[in-house]
Amino acid sequence: MFVAATIGLLVAMVLVMARVILGPTPYDRVLALNSIGTKVVLLIAVLGFLMGRPEFLDLALVYALINFIGTIAVLKYFEMGDLGKSSKDTVGSGL
Numbered sequence: 028m029f030v031a032a033t034i035g036l037l038v039a040m041v042l043v044m045a046r047v048i049l050g051p052t053p054y055d056r057v058l059a060l061n062s063i064g065t066k067v068v069l070l071i072a073v074l075g076f077l078m079g080r081p082e083f084l085d086l087a088l089v090y091a092l093i094n095f096i097g098t099i100a101v102l103k104y105f106e107m108g109d110l111g112k113s114s115k116d117t118v119g120s121g122l
Contacts, residue, residue, distance in 0.1 A: 029077050043062045043063050058098075061098040
Protein backbone atom coordinates (compact mmCIF):
# COMPACT_ATOMS: atom_id res chain seq x y z
CA MET A 28 0.00 0.00 0.00
CA PHE A 29 2.73 2.46 0.95
CA VAL A 30 4.80 1.45 -2.06
CA ALA A 31 1.87 2.47 -4.25
CA ALA A 32 1.70 5.81 -2.40
CA THR A 33 5.41 6.34 -3.02
CA ILE A 34 5.03 5.61 -6.72
CA GLY A 35 2.03 7.91 -6.92
CA LEU A 36 3.98 10.73 -5.26
CA LEU A 37 6.86 10.29 -7.69
CA VAL A 38 4.49 10.38 -10.68
CA ALA A 39 2.83 13.52 -9.31
CA MET A 40 6.24 15.15 -8.85
CA VAL A 41 7.12 14.45 -12.48
CA LEU A 42 3.83 16.00 -13.63
CA VAL A 43 4.38 19.09 -11.50
CA MET A 44 7.90 19.38 -12.89
CA ALA A 45 6.28 19.97 -16.29
CA ARG A 46 4.55 23.03 -14.77
CA VAL A 47 7.90 24.25 -13.46
CA ILE A 48 9.38 24.05 -16.95
CA LEU A 49 6.36 25.23 -18.94
CA GLY A 50 4.80 27.69 -16.46
CA PRO A 51 3.72 30.88 -18.25
CA THR A 52 4.65 33.17 -15.33
CA PRO A 53 7.31 33.07 -12.63
CA TYR A 54 4.57 32.82 -10.01
CA ASP A 55 3.30 29.57 -11.58
CA ARG A 56 6.82 28.18 -11.46
CA VAL A 57 7.34 29.14 -7.81
CA LEU A 58 4.02 27.61 -6.78
CA ALA A 59 4.87 24.44 -8.71
CA LEU A 60 8.19 24.25 -6.85
CA ASN A 61 6.27 24.70 -3.60
CA SER A 62 4.03 21.82 -4.64
CA ILE A 63 7.09 19.65 -5.29
CA GLY A 64 8.37 20.55 -1.82
CA THR A 65 5.07 19.50 -0.30
CA LYS A 66 5.23 16.19 -2.13
CA VAL A 67 8.79 15.68 -0.89
CA VAL A 68 7.52 16.16 2.68
CA LEU A 69 4.92 13.44 2.08
CA LEU A 70 7.54 11.22 0.48
CA ILE A 71 9.87 11.60 3.48
CA ALA A 72 7.02 10.71 5.84
CA VAL A 73 6.00 7.64 3.81
CA LEU A 74 9.59 6.43 3.45
CA GLY A 75 10.14 6.91 7.18
CA PHE A 76 7.11 4.73 7.86
CA LEU A 77 8.27 2.08 5.39
CA MET A 78 11.75 1.96 6.91
CA GLY A 79 10.49 2.01 10.50
CA ARG A 80 12.22 5.30 11.30
CA PRO A 81 9.72 7.64 13.05
CA GLU A 82 12.36 10.39 13.35
CA PHE A 83 11.89 11.01 9.61
CA LEU A 84 8.64 12.76 10.53
CA ASP A 85 10.67 15.40 12.38
CA LEU A 86 12.81 15.88 9.29
CA ALA A 87 9.69 16.20 7.16
CA LEU A 88 8.30 18.92 9.42
CA VAL A 89 11.55 20.89 9.32
CA TYR A 90 11.66 20.57 5.54
CA ALA A 91 8.05 21.79 5.32
CA LEU A 92 8.90 24.91 7.34
CA ILE A 93 11.96 25.64 5.20
CA ASN A 94 9.87 25.12 2.05
CA PHE A 95 7.19 27.53 3.27
CA ILE A 96 9.64 30.26 4.31
CA GLY A 97 11.59 29.88 1.07
CA THR A 98 8.45 30.21 -1.03
CA ILE A 99 7.38 33.37 0.80
CA ALA A 100 10.89 34.85 0.39
CA VAL A 101 11.02 34.14 -3.34
CA LEU A 102 7.54 35.57 -3.93
CA LYS A 103 8.44 38.71 -1.94
CA TYR A 104 11.60 39.08 -4.02
CA PHE A 105 9.56 38.83 -7.25
CA GLU A 106 7.06 41.41 -6.00
CA MET A 107 9.39 43.94 -4.31
CA GLY A 108 12.68 43.31 -6.09
CA ASP A 109 14.45 43.27 -2.72
CA LEU A 110 14.04 41.20 0.44
CA GLY A 111 14.87 44.14 2.74
CA LYS A 112 12.03 46.45 1.70
CA SER A 113 8.70 46.38 3.45
CA SER A 114 5.38 47.25 1.86
CA LYS A 115 5.30 50.43 3.99
CA ASP A 116 8.53 51.65 2.34
CA THR A 117 7.03 51.54 -1.15
CA VAL A 118 3.72 53.16 -0.15
CA GLY A 119 5.28 56.06 1.77
CA SER A 120 7.92 56.88 -0.86
CA GLY A 121 5.37 58.00 -3.46
CA LEU A 122 6.04 55.15 -5.91
